[in-house]
Amino acid sequence: MQKFVSDTRNVRSTGLTVRPNGMRRSAVVIGGGFGGMAAALRLRAMGMSVTLVERQSALGGRAQVFEKDGFRYDAGPTIITAPFLIDELFELFGRRRADYINLIPLNPWYRFYFQDNSTFDYGGTIEDTLAEIARFAPGDEDGYLRMLGHSKALYDIAFTELSQKPFDRLSMLLSQAPRLARLRADQSVWTRVSRYLANEKLRRAFSVQPLLIGGNPFSTTSIYMLIHHLERESGVFFAAGGTGALVEALARLMQEQGVRVMLDTTVSEVTVENGKASGVVLEGGERLGSDVVVSNADPSYLYDRMLPRRSLRLPTRAKLNLRLSMGLFLVYFGTRRTYPDVAHNTIWFGSRYKELLGDIFDRKKLADDFSLYLHRPTATDPSFAPPGCDSFYALCPVPNNTSGIDWEAETPRLRTRIVEAFERTLLPGLSQHIVSEMCMTPDDFEHRYLSTAGNGFAAAPSFLQSAWFRFHNRSESIPNLYLVGAGTHPGAGIPGVLCSARIAADAVAAGISVQG
Numbered sequence: 001m002q003k004f005v006s007d008t009r010n011v012r013s014t015g016l017t018v019r020p021n022g023m024r025r026s027a028v029v030i031g032g033g034f035g036g037m038a039a040a041l042r043l044r045a046m047g048m049s050v051t052l053v054e055r056q057s058a059l060g061g062r063a064q065v066f067e068k069d070g071f072r073y074d075a076g077p078t079i080i081t082a083p084f085l086i087d088e089l090f091e092l093f094g095r096r097r098a099d100y101i102n103l104i105p106l107n108p109w110y111r112f113y114f115q116d117n118s119t120f121d122y123g124g125t126i127e128d129t130l131a132e133i134a135r136f137a138p139g140d141e142d143g144y145l146r147m148l149g150h151s152k153a154l155y156d157i158a159f160t161e162l163s164q165k166p167f168d169r170l171s172m173l174l175s176q177a178p179r180l181a182r183l184r185a186d187q188s189v190w191t192r193v194s195r196y197l198a199n200e201k202l203r204r205a206f207s208v209q210p211l212l213i214g215g216n217p218f219s220t221t222s223i224y225m226l227i228h229h230l231e232r233e234s235g236v237f238f239a240a241g242g243t244g245a246l247v248e249a250l251a252r253l254m255q256e257q258g259v260r261v262m263l264d265t266t267v268s269e270v271t272v273e274n275g276k277a278s279g280v281v282l283e284g285g286e287r288l289g290s291d292v293v294v295s296n297a298d299p300s301y302l303y304d305r306m307l308p309r310r311s312l313r314l315p316t317r318a319k320l321n322l323r324l325s326m327g328l329f330l331v332y333f334g335t336r337r338t339y340p341d342v343a344h345n346t347i348w349f350g351s352r353y354k355e356l357l358g359d360i361f362d363r364k365k366l367a368d369d370f371s372l373y374l375h376r377p378t379a380t381d382p383s384f385a386p387p388g389c390d391s392f393y394a395l396c397p398v399p400n401n402t403s404g405i406d407w408e409a410e411t412p413r414l415r416t417r418i419v420e421a422f423e424r425t426l427l428p429g430l431s432q433h434i435v436s437e438m439c440m441t442p443d444d445f446e447h448r449y450l451s452t453a454g455n456g457f458a459a460a461p462s463f464l465q466s467a468w469f470r471f472h473n474r475s476e477s478i479p480n481l482y483l484v485g486a487g488t489h490p491g492a493g494i495p496g497v498l499c500s501a502r503i504a505a506d507a508v509a510a511g512i513s514v515q516g
Helices: 034-045 085-092 126-136 142-160 170-182 189-196 199-204 209-213 222-234 243-256 297-306 314-318 354-361 407-423 442-447 494-515
Strands: 027-032 049-053 066-069 069-076 104-107 108-115 119-122 235-240 259-261 267-273 277-282 286-288 290-293 327-335 345-348 372-375 388-399 436-439 481-483
Touching: 027 034, 027 066, 027 277, 034 069, 034 085, 034 126, 034 243, 034 290, 034 494, 066 243, 066 327, 066 436, 069 243, 069 259, 069 327, 069 388, 069 407, 085 243, 108 407, 119 126, 126 142, 126 199, 126 222, 142 189, 142 222, 170 222, 189 199, 189 222, 209 222, 222 235, 235 243, 243 259, 277 290, 297 314, 327 442, 354 388, 372 407, 407 442, 481 494
Parallel strands: 027 049, 027 290, 049 259, 108 345, 290 481
Antiparallel strands: 066 069, 104 235, 108 119, 267 277, 277 286, 327 388, 327 436, 345 372, 372 388
């Protein structure tokens, strides 16, 4: 177990966290994903004594790093947007993010591959994109610009304003309903994108983003079209050294600021005394008392397994029935040769789109076909592989474990189909050049990350599972319990979980101010 020694130097205090008797207020953070680390830093910046408990042997939550046979693989999120949200965490302590980690802009942001062997590169300037659309689907240039205008309108409301607010009161939702209705947030991403673009393949390319945060483009609220403007506004980046290097940078900042970190330690229970969260119980029986508890665990797991059901109010119990996001099947592999023509991020579309997504999300069926996200970090950072080699991972959306799929039986078959698909398209000779590989399935997510039914992104981001309908950042059942991460408002993805940490920290500060 690793512990960082508390150090109170260089911490800005709001003055809100000191009790009348002079004792500093304390917080326990459950889980060291991006949401948990961000919450720990924000609470520390308020002057609180903070202990972060992580069940893995390293911080990062699902952003683990695997090393095998000289290859390195980032296991979790690899696409970084809204870097200013990361910068804020360092600025809380008068630090510069650039002194800890370098974020490298990507171009293209994504390459889209279609089954007729055509490709569409997205990224760079608007002029670059318009030229690519003119090459790929002449006539859709104006539609793309109008779509960007709609995306900005969504961004100005949903991201700039609403992603910073708690949405823990129904009145908040009702007050924003007219604005969201005017922007047709009730419609799906696919419906709105199809309004602007005529080309079927471009519709796929510009509606696929919800899959990167666990949503079906045919049912995800069109609010998430704001991602297009977010990418235009701040770019798409890769952390030098990988997402694991970004985790290490935040870990270093926490160490410098005196956040105590306990690794290889699992929280089994949140303690409740006098109706309020009062700390946690570790798997070995040790108790950690605290004034507040912040959970970066899957909210469904937290409320179902870590708290007594009798302590939950009806709104919380109802949310235990939220529709979960899909599962993820990942193949990590290293090759003895390089594939220099393959982009850093490739979205590889199969022949079916809507029907395939229906199999995954609705029918919970493992289909014979698939669409894939292919990550080749060696396109930007050759240190991920030995000289003359490439490092990859392929992400395949699959049904979560409510499907009853036997992953022990299906893993070798699905792995082989994925390798064969790449071999006949982007990666010729792949099966002969793989020298290192490993797989992850929804079973791994369920057991390693305590993810309910092995889901990849917590609750799916449909309209009726967003904002007030999602798990609140301030528990509606247990005072002094706060939630961050993908399953809470505003949602999944690094920007979403970082915003959730800001909302939770603001709620903690407001609660302390009221309590005195």
